[in-house]
Amino acid sequence: MSAPTSFTRRIIPTVVLIIGLHTYGLAQFEVRSSTAGQPPSTTLAVGDFDGDGKLDVADATNSLQIFLGNGDGTFRSPTNYLSSTGTLFVTTADFNGDGKLDLAVSDLNGLYILLGNGDGTFQTPTLFQTLPCNPLFIGTGDFNGDKKLDLLVTGSCSYFSIFLGNGDGTFQPTPINTTPPYGAPTGVGIGDFNTDGRLDVAVGQQFGTISQVQIFLGNGDGTFSTGAFYNVGSSPEAIAVSDFNNDGRLDLAVTSLLGSTNVFLGNGDGTFRNSASIPTIGTLWVIAADFNRDGKSDLAMATLGNNADIAGIYVAFGNGDGTFPSLTFYPAVGEARILAGGDFNNDHMTDLLAPDYGTGNMVLLLNTGVVKLNPTTPIQFAPQLIGTESSPQTVSLTNTGKSTLSITRMSTHAPFQETNTCGSSVAPGATCDINIVFRPNTSGNASGLLNISDSASSKLQIIELSGAGTVVAFSPNALTFPTLKVGTQATKKVKLTNRGQTSLNITLIYTSGTDYHDFTQTNDCPTSLGAGAYCTISVTFSPLKTGNRSAILGVEDDGGGSPQTIPLTGVGD
Numbered sequence: 001m002s003a004p005t006s007f008t009r010r011i012i013p014t015v016v017l018i019i020g021l022h023t024y025g026l027a028q029f030e031v032r033s034s035t036a037g038q039p040p041s042t043t044l045a046v047g048d049f050d051g052d053g054k055l056d057v058a059d060a061t062n063s064l065q066i067f068l069g070n071g072d073g074t075f076r077s078p079t080n081y082l083s084s085t086g087t088l089f090v091t092t093a094d095f096n097g098d099g100k101l102d103l104a105v106s107d108l109n110g111l112y113i114l115l116g117n118g119d120g121t122f123q124t125p126t127l128f129q130t131l132p133c134n135p136l137f138i139g140t141g142d143f144n145g146d147k148k149l150d151l152l153v154t155g156s157c158s159y160f161s162i163f164l165g166n167g168d169g170t171f172q173p174t175p176i177n178t179t180p181p182y183g184a185p186t187g188v189g190i191g192d193f194n195t196d197g198r199l200d201v202a203v204g205q206q207f208g209t210i211s212q213v214q215i216f217l218g219n220g221d222g223t224f225s226t227g228a229f230y231n232v233g234s235s236p237e238a239i240a241v242s243d244f245n246n247d248g249r250l251d252l253a254v255t256s257l258l259g260s261t262n263v264f265l266g267n268g269d270g271t272f273r274n275s276a277s278i279p280t281i282g283t284l285w286v287i288a289a290d291f292n293r294d295g296k297s298d299l300a301m302a303t304l305g306n307n308a309d310i311a312g313i314y315v316a317f318g319n320g321d322g323t324f325p326s327l328t329f330y331p332a333v334g335e336a337r338i339l340a341g342g343d344f345n346n347d348h349m350t351d352l353l354a355p356d357y358g359t360g361n362m363v364l365l366l367n368t369g370v371v372k373l374n375p376t377t378p379i380q381f382a383p384q385l386i387g388t389e390s391s392p393q394t395v396s397l398t399n400t401g402k403s404t405l406s407i408t409r410m411s412t413h414a415p416f417q418e419t420n421t422c423g424s425s426v427a428p429g430a431t432c433d434i435n436i437v438f439r440p441n442t443s444g445n446a447s448g449l450l451n452i453s454d455s456a457s458s459k460l461q462i463i464e465l466s467g468a469g470t471v472v473a474f475s476p477n478a479l480t481f482p483t484l485k486v487g488t489q490a491t492k493k494v495k496l497t498n499r500g501q502t503s504l505n506i507t508l509i510y511t512s513g514t515d516y517h518d519f520t521q522t523n524d525c526p527t528s529l530g531a532g533a534y535c536t537i538s539v540t541f542s543p544l545k546t547g548n549r550s551a552i553l554g555v556e557d558d559g560g561g562s563p564q565t566i567p568l569t570g571v572g573d
Contacts, residue, residue: 029352031464035361039061040358041059042088045057045060049066050120053071053346056069058090060087060089060090063084065081066121072345072460081114087105091139095115100115110130111130111151112127133157136155139190150164150165151165182212187238189202190202191250193215193272194217195269198218202241206235213252215272228270230264237256237257243297249265252266252272260278261301262278263323263324280314283301286302287340290350291349296319300315302333302339310331332354334359338354344364344366345366347367352365366461371457372399379450381393381467381468384470387441393437399430400429405425408454412451415441417437420434438467441469446468447466449462471560472499472561472564479492481541485573491539494538495536497533502531505558507556509537509553510553520542522540550568
């Protein structure tokens with residue numbers, strides 16, 4: 001049976017390399033690092049590009065960026081190729097048989113091949129084909145049985161194309177086109193669905209009210225015969241291919257933007273039967289992997305928003321019978337459209353990498369096994385006056401395993417400090433608390449890590465910490481006004497003091513927030529406030545409506561942590 005290939009979405013697909021899967025254990029994902037990229041990311045390809053045993057990433061943005069991995073879940077600064085060409089898609093494979101990973105890339109001009117040098121660099125991109133429509137997805141496989149990798153390409157045209165490979169990194173210039181019955185493919189899955197040794201293709205389609213997956217059975221020469229079709233949720237976006245019920249036959253998971261994720265179990269003859277409907281919403285991408293090392297395929301799905309309208313990642317754990325009863329949501333990314341999987345810290349557990357489409361940052365969620373941390377996101381502190389200590393923020397650690405969790409070390413460094421109730425061990429099912437405080441001695445941004453060494457992983461488990469020290473001191477730190485009749489007003493004052501050793505440059509003082517029209521401010525603050533000096537801000541509350549009213553007073557300056565804010569509240573009667 002040919003190895004399953006999953007993957008595609010209408011506009012922004014990704015390619016996934018899954019490695020290091022073993023059996024047993026649980027899975028919990030925690031945000032551990034964020035690497036700056038160039039927004040917006042449209043595709044990821046994962047592989048060991050420099051042969052050092054550490055996973056690297058090719059990121060399609062406006063350019064093609066190559067991030068070499070450090071093997072601990074972090075990445076080096078990227079190298080750029082195809083700068084500012086509008087890169088749309090990237091996939092990786094060894095196209096010339098030299099044992100080094102190469103790249104196939106599409107942009108607004110066409111299709112490129114970048115042959116790998118084996119050291120993390122690539123040869124000059126070769127444009128081998130221009131197309132009548134923008135290529136939005138590139139899949140790989142041997143579609144004509146000559147043991148040479150071919151390319152499957154889809155775009156905004158109403159067909160998918162097979163470019164036959166020559167085995168030397170070049171491809172036949174004339175494609176073999178197959179036209180689905182209902183327009184341009186919106187998702188593609190590749191695998192041998194009828195166990196005849198020839199690669200087949202599943203294609204998602206949306207045409208009017210028709211939402212379906214159409215099966216195309218490979219003839220072994222790059223052409224296809226039309227198979228059955230299956231109804232799915234509105235706007236199918238991506239397809240993952242795997243054996244979800246461990247019967248040796250390939251199955252499908254189809255995610256839809258306006259519907260649930262549908263699972264179809266393969267009969268081994270190119271036909272499928274319905275198995276499960278996973279209650280996701282707004283999902284754009286899906287990958288299959290064994291995240292909890294129990295020998296059963298699981299699913300991870302990127303979503304623009306769940307039922308609470310929060311973007312992030314769904315993880316559904318499989319029972320091994322084609323059902324996925326356990327669904328967990330991780331609000332890790334501001335705008336989740338794609339994701340990739342791989343063992344990015346070499347602990348033999350599959351992690352998730354999800355670019356934030358809005359910021360371009362690549363957010364890594366490390367698989368922490370039996371250790372469940374809450375919250376799952378990095379710990380961020382509000383601006384804190386230098387020389388003072390913040391209120392503690394608490395992270396709960398739960399041992400979800402069936403044996404005692406041993407903790408050998410837990411530590412952080414100034415300006416962050418931790419105390420905990422965990423001790424040296426946590427019993428099965430038990431929870432302990434880690435309390436973290438922020439005490440800055442200098443102004444400006446600060447970052448750090450909470451390091452946890454335990455028996456759940458061979459690698460340090462980390463929690464990102466961030467905050468900002470500021471020299472700006474408010475007195476009081478909040479203003480609460482009495483209940484006032486609509487149309488009347490009251491004024492309170494805030495003292496702003498520069499606790500720094502140099503002058504504080506103030507650029508703006510303002511009110512903002514939900515009901516900012518109810519709050520106005522005047523001040524006697526100069527643009528440059530001397531060390532140790534203070535000024536006064538007068539805030540007037542004049543409710544325009546009845547009920548609770550709220551806003552913030554903000555100050556923009558160079559004192560660290562700008563803008564510093566304090567809450568304003570009042571009640572209109």
